[in-house]
Amino acid sequence: MKEIKVPELAESITEGTIAEWLVKEGETVEKGDPICELETDKVNVEVNADYAGVLVEHTRQEGDDVEVGEVIAKIDESGEAASDNTNDKEPEAEEKPVQEETKAPEPSSESNKSDKDQKVVASPAARKRARELGIDLNSVKTADPLGRVRPEDVENSTKTSQSSKPAAKKEAKPAAASSQQDPAGKPVKREKMTRRRQTIASRLVEAQQTAAMLTTFNEVDMTAIMNLRSERKDKFQEKHGIKLGFMSFFTKAVVSALREFPYLNAEIQGNEIVLKEFYDIGIAVSTDDGLVVPVVRDADRLDFAGIESEIADLGKKARQKELGIGDLQGGSFTITNGGIFGSLLSTPILNAPQVGILGMHTIQKRAMVMPDDSIEVRPMMYIALSYDHRIVDGKDAVQFLVRIKQLLEDPYDLLLEG
Incomplete structure (x- = not known):
């Protein structure tokens, strides 16, 4: 009997x-097959089997918190042989051969089904996507000459099977909680917070408690960017195969401003300030499970x-x-x-241990007084900079945001520059 343990995930996890x-318990696995999906603070990872055999026991259940090195399952490497021997001995032990004959085909058909599943050749990504969509890999048609199922084959498979499984899973958990009541006797639902949501909650509170966070605001006239995008978007997409969005302009502006104000590209470690001489820019992405920052x-x-x-690829990976x-x-x-959700103005919270975060907002047409005192309708965006006042002075924060505006x-x- 072999034990499957939670593997080392990352230094901080x-x-x-x-x-x-x-x-499931009783199913056959091959070495390297994913046996469960583990939700961590940052991403979901698959735990793979280190041995081939029959998974005989889940020592921990779905929803359980587990630590690195903890045993979560047991695999019997001789499970198939033991199952065959048991079937051979059953006729000798039983006194009712008629009942044995009627029961015999059931395990045989299950075994055949299991064998059929094992013969499907598919990439790990395809198997994972099929599980997410609730699709039987045996029903997926592939154009691969060797018969290997690929992720795109799964995507092109029957849409009805894609929607049925997730719907069933989502309905199961809230049903048990819907009958609960609050102290006043009113109906409520209780849902356990996902690990990622718990982490988001604790880190946001920690950021507010440990940093001297302040926010400064400004507004940007988006006319020039919108005109430039309108002029070059077709040629840009034709040449590069991707749309010219706003995020590249903001990322370039942030990098340029960080060069001028390096303390916003830093962090505090103990009693030292670590000034980073690289520009790895996190782009917040909203997913169904919460906010992530690739x-x-x-x-x-x-x-x-x-x-x-890069932003498109990371956003796609985040949503999937x-x-x-x-x-x-x-x-x-x-x-x-x-702004993509319609926010006009907000105060972004620092992504610790970083000491600066820029918030973009929705573009809104407003009447603006121009330098010659004329009034024009312009597409305006409020921008916000939250910063850690422990190492970033207010003057630098304001000038940083003004530089981005310029x-x-x-x-x-x-x-x-680009």
């Missing part, structure tokens, strides 16, 4: 929550197309729960865009 068992590495070395591609630990670690500054209102300088 010591525990997780069993989100889903992918292999990092665009070396943003100062990327052009506009490179930044847009495919982000790795490395995608989320080590950012030096963060940008968050509440760069965005004259984006041709950013294009020259």
